[in-house]
Amino acid sequence: MAGLIVTSPVGSIVIGVVTGAIFILGLDGIRAVLAGLIVGGVSWLAMGVAVIAFLPVDRANRSIHKELMTRMETMRADPMPPSVETQLQALAQELGVSPSSTASDEERRRLISQLQHPE
């Protein structure tokens, strides 16, 4: 359903184009309209199914997702109050970062110490 909604601007154009093309190719009247609706509708459905792969948060808009991830990771590198940490964890989950891929507390402390005392 989400795929159909996302592709509806193109899908509605496709139905009109297909109906016109079928009429020019030889079908007349109601048969051309019905054939246009069926062929155009199937094309729209195919587009809707194909676009589902591009609906997750990291694919719908890659550049914004990347920008958000960079900002979040920069913030997480510094020490922060527990309330902020909880907020960022929730945000990371929404951004599609699995908990296993986040740095452990020990590793984060090591990174913070490295940043605070560079060699």
Next chain:
Amino acid sequence: MTTSLEWALGYGYVRLWERLHRAEEEKLFSAAYDELIAEATRDTLRLQGSNIENREQLLDQLQRATSVLAFNAGVSAGVVPASASAVAGLAPPFHPPDDLIARRLIRQVRRAINEYRDDRRLALVRARNQLLKTIILMALVTYQLVALAVLSGVPRPAFTSAIAYFLIGATVGLFNRLYLDASTETAVEDYGLSAARLLHTPLLCGLAALGGALIVPLLSAQITPAVDTATAAAAAPLAAIFDITQRPFTLVLAAVFGLTPSALISRLQSEAEKYKSDLKSSEAPAAH
């Protein structure tokens, strides 16, 4: 992985920006002196170049807060230079409550900047989704025109001519769009607004071309003084108007009318450019 319509529509990303900003403001409030002063200085630079309406008040607020923090931290960086007139709230020594107020002020200023930017992002997303709705409605109306022509059994050459007028208008509109795009800001993310405009242009310009190709011959036949109404109606039957071989000049008319929606398109574009310019002007001066 969350699969949802809100990512495709763009609202989800604006919501995530808002959440990230609230966390950032919370973190800023409890930051160390050096970080807080550096962030306040960065916000000063962002405000100075921005289009935020009350930026003077925000700058003043930020300078006072930074001075308090700089004094308490025992550093001179970030202290507002002494002015001839005494500024209220800038008289050391400062006390712990002053420190807390300064932190709150810095957080408030950051929140004002963040909210300003989030509002612009939301405006871009709304404009894009509104345009997509317009495209759907226009495409449905165009489909109804096609279906009506097909059901009423118009001659195929007339139908092909109508498509030719539509396509000429769409092509001219896209060329014009190319010209308009030369002046657009591409460094700022527009949440798919330019892509929606690209889809909107051929549809709108094609319909305008079709309308122009139909209306001008009909009107010219009506206003010609030498002929009566019956002759005028006979002079421009629909079948003759939609026949390129009889009236090749109609192609030129279609091209001219294909340019008519450019005023509307450029107005939509300038609106979006304003939001993008607001975002650009309040951007951080350096990566962080």
